[in-house]
Amino acid sequence: MSRQAPVRDFAPTVQRLRIRYAKRGRLRFTSHRDFQRALERAIRRAGVPVAFSTGFSPHPKISYSNSAPTGAASEAEYVEIGVTVECDPGLVGAALDSALPPGLDIVDVVIASSSDFAARLEASRWRIELHEADRAQVEAAVATFLAADEVEVQRLMKSGMRTFDARAAVVEALVLPELDAELDTGAAGAADSNGCVILELVVRHTTPSVRPDDVLSALRRVADLVPPAPPRVTRLAQGPLDPVSCKVNDPFGPDRAGVE
Amino acid sequence: MIRGSDATGYPEDMTVEVNAELIAETARTRDGASVFDRLERLLPLVSKPIQYVGGEVNAVHTDWEAADVRWAIMYPDAYEVGAPNQGVQILYEVINERPDALAERTYAVWPDLEALMREHGVPQFTVDGHRPVGDFDVLGLSFSTELGYTNMLTAIDLAGIPLHAVDRTIDHPIVLAGGHAAFNPETISDFIDAAVLGDGEEAVLLITDIIKEWKLTGRPDGRIGLLQQLAKTGVVYIPQFYDVEYLPDGRIMRVTPNHAEVPWRVRKFTLMDLDAWPYPKAPLVPLAETVHERMSVEIFRGCTRGCRFCQAGMITRPVRERSITGIAEMVQNGLEKTGYEEVGLLSLSSADHSEIADVARNLADRYEDSQTSLSLPSTRVDAFNVDLANELSRNGRRSGLTFAPEGGSERMRKVINKQVTEEDLIRTVTTAYAAGWRQVKLYFMCGLPTETDDDVLQIATLAREVIKAGRAVTGRRDIKCTVSIGGFVPKPHTPFQWAAQLDHESTDSRLHKLRDAIRQDREYGKAIGLRYHDGKPGIVEGLLSRGDRRVGRVIEEVWRQGARFDGWSEHFDYERWMAAAQVGLAGTDVDVDWYTIRERQQNEVLPWDHLDSGLDSEWLWEDWQDALEEVAVDDCRWTPCFDCGVCDQMSTQIEIGPTGVVDLPMPVVSRPSFVATGGGA
Numbered sequence: 001m002s003r004q005a006p007v008r009d010f011a012p013t014v015q016r017l018r019i020r021y022a023k024r025g026r027l028r029f030t031s032h033r034d035f036q037r038a039l040e041r042a043i044r045r046a047g048v049p050v051a052f053s054t055g056f057s058p059h060p061k062i063s064y065s066n067s068a069p070t071g072a073a074s075e076a077e078y079v080e081i082g083v084t085v086e087c088d089p090g091l092v093g094a095a096l097d098s099a100l101p102p103g104l105d106i107v108d109v110v111i112a113s114s115s116d117f118a119a120r121l122e123a124s125r126w127r128i129e130l131h132e133a134d135r136a137q138v139e140a141a142v143a144t145f146l147a148a149d150e151v152e153v154q155r156l157m158k159s160g161m162r163t164f165d166a167r168a169a170v171v172e173a174l175v176l177p178e179l180d181a182e183l184d185t186g187a188a189g190a191a192d193s194n195g196c197v198i199l200e201l202v203v204r205h206t207t208p209s210v211r212p213d214d215v216l217s218a219l220r221r222v223a224d225l226v227p228p229a230p231p232r233v234t235r236l237a238q239g240p241l242d243p244v245s246c247k248v249n250d251p252f253g254p255d256r257a258g259v260e
Numbered sequence: 261m262i263r264g265s266d267a268t269g270y271p272e273d274m275t276v277e278v279n280a281e282l283i284a285e286t287a288r289t290r291d292g293a294s295v296f297d298r299l300e301r302l303l304p305l306v307s308k309p310i311q312y313v314g315g316e317v318n319a320v321h322t323d324w325e326a327a328d329v330r331w332a333i334m335y336p337d338a339y340e341v342g343a344p345n346q347g348v349q350i351l352y353e354v355i356n357e358r359p360d361a362l363a364e365r366t367y368a369v370w371p372d373l374e375a376l377m378r379e380h381g382v383p384q385f386t387v388d389g390h391r392p393v394g395d396f397d398v399l400g401l402s403f404s405t406e407l408g409y410t411n412m413l414t415a416i417d418l419a420g421i422p423l424h425a426v427d428r429t430i431d432h433p434i435v436l437a438g439g440h441a442a443f444n445p446e447t448i449s450d451f452i453d454a455a456v457l458g459d460g461e462e463a464v465l466l467i468t469d470i471i472k473e474w475k476l477t478g479r480p481d482g483r484i485g486l487l488q489q490l491a492k493t494g495v496v497y498i499p500q501f502y503d504v505e506y507l508p509d510g511r512i513m514r515v516t517p518n519h520a521e522v523p524w525r526v527r528k529f530t531l532m533d534l535d536a537w538p539y540p541k542a543p544l545v546p547l548a549e550t551v552h553e554r555m556s557v558e559i560f561r562g563c564t565r566g567c568r569f570c571q572a573g574m575i576t577r578p579v580r581e582r583s584i585t586g587i588a589e590m591v592q593n594g595l596e597k598t599g600y601e602e603v604g605l606l607s608l609s610s611a612d613h614s615e616i617a618d619v620a621r622n623l624a625d626r627y628e629d630s631q632t633s634l635s636l637p638s639t640r641v642d643a644f645n646v647d648l649a650n651e652l653s654r655n656g657r658r659s660g661l662t663f664a665p666e667g668g669s670e671r672m673r674k675v676i677n678k679q680v681t682e683e684d685l686i687r688t689v690t691t692a693y694a695a696g697w698r699q700v701k702l703y704f705m706c707g708l709p710t711e712t713d714d715d716v717l718q719i720a721t722l723a724r725e726v727i728k729a730g731r732a733v734t735g736r737r738d739i740k741c742t743v744s745i746g747g748f749v750p751k752p753h754t755p756f757q758w759a760a761q762l763d764h765e766s767t768d769s770r771l772h773k774l775r776d777a778i779r780q781d782r783e784y785g786k787a788i789g790l791r792y793h794d795g796k797p798g799i800v801e802g803l804l805s806r807g808d809r810r811v812g813r814v815i816e817e818v819w820r821q822g823a824r825f826d827g828w829s830e831h832f833d834y835e836r837w838m839a840a841a842q843v844g845l846a847g848t849d850v851d852v853d854w855y856t857i858r859e860r861q862q863n864e865v866l867p868w869d870h871l872d873s874g875l876d877s878e879w880l881w882e883d884w885q886d887a888l889e890e891v892a893v894d895d896c897r898w899t900p901c902f903d904c905g906v907c908d909q910m911s912t913q914i915e916i917g918p919t920g921v922v923d924l925p926m927p928v929v930s931r932p933s934f935v936a937t938g939g940g941a
Binding site for chain 2: 026027029030031033034037038040041042043044045046047048049052058060070071083085086087088091092095099100101102103229230
């Protein structure tokens, strides 16, 4: 007598919702798996009519893209859920936001208009706060880095230690003027900008992906730049890259156009 | 805010650490200011930093200044083990519900963070407000096991609190131990100010009242004054108010109070009417992954099955059930508040609930279509248990089934009073395999009193019969059975408290013989999995379980030598413990063997005799003699009282159903609407 997956009538997916969320403050230490668990529970608490896969152990239909590393904050993470009832994205966003702990915050929800979303995430804009760092030294290191054609770095991955180029993917690297750093009191919540050098990067998504810590490794490699305190990293944006202006655009653009 | 204006003889810092001064400085202000800024800089450098940041769903935030009494509650193990602990979650809520009190949680930090905290002068902190533990009025520790003792010392030291209770001043928190290990807190009596036996809910409320009164009246007689107020209740044990004298041969001569108004014996707390205490009402949902990714509902407390090895069953009497309606309400409320997809119905033997069949059927009906799974830790060997498991796993999710015969031979099971026959077991597993389960787990113990090699070897015979029966009933070859074996450690307040523990060499030798017997079985061996640990950790646990005050020096020494996280095999170091015992017990007439593998006589004063679990010591001795004669004792839930003494001594009674409620109405679920109302988007 073998066991079979019970036959159940699962309501089909009638709508896909794309969600932009932020990982802020102390909850930037959540790993991708931590966030997955938190979101699934928030969906249940909020009563969002999520669709389930069929089979022995049904799973909620949620797909994640391109999550920021553990320890990095982010203003622009994306996830997509399938629902069984046509929903108002604003209501779902508000309900999920209040069901998630403060620090995991829903920023925006749109109705998916096509299934090409992953391809839209071409690049990220990152902000790296280097506390107690020497501005001139950082500027010099960045200049050396940008002048190079290739800077090889190493990172431990699932497949083992890999060596790859951290330079080509970096489209822009800019040390912000002091004034800009102080003006920024946005949601990213930079604790104190005093004595802090801010580096912004625009990095094209490649395989293997080049992360901010890889760029920091590269700066160390080319110019011996060693931040005195652990740097604080925030992803500010993720989306289509305008190669001329180096601007990272809103990936929800086509969805908004499709709805309205 | 507390200030130590009337502190007398503030001791100079005891331990020389890298930044002990900074830690002490932080503690001295006692204003509860967050140390998160300083901690945050260390977090990128440690593994799994999420465990230190708090931010759990349902965590409570109370204003520091608004509370008269402030508790730091610690589960002295890693966050992943401590965060799901029900005891801590219950007390956290019970205290925080009071407008005049607050409770925050703290857990053991891993050695990587400990080293950084010492280097940078960051004190032991709570994960809620990241406040220094030294700023609180009470550091309450819940000990499920003695193996958390070294983690307690790390926390006390990192908090800037003197290690020894007698060196603390009015500026330091009261260090309070609770949990099952607190039924013999003698080995940690140097380090704790107080211990509470039994159920914590009412205990923390009483202690909060006493501390509040003491603080509001200007803290009369300082720290000692507070400890006296606590001791006077008769339910809070203050070790320093008792003197222990020893006989020339090393045994205890007597334990006597050395303070006025201190009782000769300290009673345990017993909470009655569980339905009136539906905690936790809002279970914590950690962000970090933990050992129990589910919501738990305690369906009853206590157990009177009378298994003679089981300390939990002995010290939590009598049985007090939560009603079927109470359980259903807690399940529904908890699921709504947490979003968990699994509910565990917990107790010491869940299938023994008087209404369990109706509970299971009703809950299975309610949650059948909601992707919610229900589980019952099934330990009783009974076909009825399989029916329950089938009911609870209706919607398809099935892991293994676990049964605990505990003893390999019929004779052994009589000694331990686990009334299960081989026929029971075979019938039960046959039912399970026939119902579609493919894997059954069997739990046994090794090293039980009077055990011989043959008793343990019979585990192999039993496992073989189990596979044979499974193959016969299913006609399949993929039937599996996993045998897990734990080493028996005699515990205080049980009939086996007088027994000799088996030495680790004999434990290992028996387990190896069993392993070889299973391996050599060509027909069935491959279908039987065997899991066991070596006997050494059990010896340390035995030393700590039945030790007396002299063992405190061993704990301190081994901690100074670096012992941490002793419940984790990768951190536990037997040789280090034995070396520390050499140092710590030097100059006494006793050693590790004396505490562990020595049988005690009836007239010996046991270290915990002045701590009253309600069990009559005459009855315990008779039950020990019955064990040796292989005589069974029944369960007082369905046979007349056999005078274990608890209900008389504690003025309690069995609280069980049935309540008569058979069918519960389906809950009214108000589904929120996310439907677009038009023009809104």
